Amino acid sequence: MKRILLAVCGLSPQVITETLYALHQNYQPVDAIHVITTRDGKERIFAQLLSGKSGHYHRYLAEYGIDANSIDFGPDNIHVITDEHGNEIPDIVSESDNERLLGKCLELAFRFTADPATAVFFSIAGGRKTMSACLMVAAQMYGRPQDRVYHVLVSPEFESNRNFFYPPRKSKIIELLDANGQPFFKETKYAEINLVHIPFVSIRDRFSGEYLDSPKDPGTLLLSLIKEEEAKLTVNLLNLKVIYKHLEADLMPARLALYVFFVLQKKNCPKDVSSCGKCRECFMNIQEILGNQGVIADIYGRLRKHYYLGADRVSGIMKLDKENFNSYRSKVNADLRKIFGVHAVKDIGISPIGRRPNTRYGIKLDKSRIEVIY
Incomplete structure (x- = not known):
């Protein structure tokens, strides 16, 4: 069975060699190493672990008599998180960065667990706490009985020390820092x-x-576990929640106002049909939507009473045009997708139908499955 170490790493690549050392000490061979990291983390890995024979990874293998060809680990195994434009991100500093990180963790977990002849060792020891959390989520979604989640605990004085990557066979003295930041020397043994x-x-x-044929987001996977023949969409204007299949989403007031407008447009449609799921009479073109600016502004005015927005803050929702409508619609759907998953948004999101310039917008979910609480 092929054993794959899938690890997250920040600016301390020592965690890779420390984890590999710990696995070997526990008689757990590794056939391949894959690392999820940032641009800055990648540069540290290249400089400190993979820089030829002087790299600490290669030095570890040589020192412990491990054939370098027995482990697949090189530049192609470093998976850097990128933004929506494909640019490598230097650090995880925003919610968007975290979403891209989670997507990468799910993608690789799905890929490596697809083969029943593999065992994946998920290492959550490195990187920011959010990196460990995302890899743990991926393990919970796709892990199998033969897979494992590991952490490594290193003696505090050696942990993250720039000169310590693993205990060498022959003990040596290195400089460390005590709890007060004062230097002292200690043997690696x-x-x-x-x-x-x-x-x-x-x-x-x-x-x-169908949920195991390609990587899915957590919202989609979790919703697939909820067995309801007809899930209902609830928009609670008292506590400002969008609820679907027992999950709750919080939207910013301007986005919620636009979403409530479309929900009410669907819910209050006077057309009498046995099932409105395929009916699109309530869908509106951009001119009709902009013509309802007053209705949307009124909804926003009612909602914003529940938020502290500052006296001078004026939302673009109060003066909609074609461009910022598309921006708001995209952000509403992104918020819903984040919580409820891609498949759910096809029903409960603000969906377009028809080709330009005749595109119309609305919610596809049957109005009998929509509840609005005032």
């Missing part, structure tokens, strides 16, 4: 690296086949 097996609950076997 006193360094302890403990491999900690983290139990996790995988829900992979509860997904039907």
Whole structure:
């Protein structure tokens, strides 16, 4: 069975060699290493681990007599998180960055667990806490009985030390810092690296086949587990929540105002049909939407009473035009997609139909499955 170490890493690439050392000390061979990191993390890995024979990864293999060809680990195995334009991001500093990180974790977890002849070791020891959390989510979504989640605990004085990457066979003295930041010297033979097996609950076997044919976002995967023949969409204007299949989404007031407008347009449609799921009479073109600016502004005015927005803040929702309507619609759907998943947004999002310039917009979900609480 091929054993793959899938790790997250920030600016301390030592965690890779420390984890590899701990696995080997526990008689766990590794056949391939893949690392999820940022642009800055990649540069550290290249400079400190993979820089030829002087790189600490290669030095570790040579020192412990491990054939370098027995482990697949090189530049192609470093998976850098990118933004929507394909640019490598230097750090995880925003919600958008975190979404891209989670997507990468899910993508690689899906890819490496697709082959039943593999075992994946998810290492959550490196990087920012959000990186560990995202990889843990990926393990819970796609992990199998043969997969493991590991953390490594390193003696505090050696942890993240720039000169310590693994305990060498022959102990040597290195400079460390104490709790007060004062330097002192200690032999590496006193360094302890403990491999900690983290139990996790995988829900992979509860997904039907269609949810395992390609990577899916967590919202889509979780909603697939909720067995409801007719899930209802609830928009609660008292607590400003959008609720669908027992999950809740919070939208910014301007976005919620636009969404409520479309929800009410659907809910209050006077057309009498047995099922409005395929009817599109309530869908509106851009001119009709802009013609309802007063209605949207009134909804926004009622909602903003529940938020502290500042006396001088005026939202663009109060003066809609074609461009900012498309921007608001995109952001509303992105908010819903983040919580409820891609497939749910096809029903409950603000959807377009028809080709330009005859595009119309509305919500596809049957109005009998929509509830608005005032």
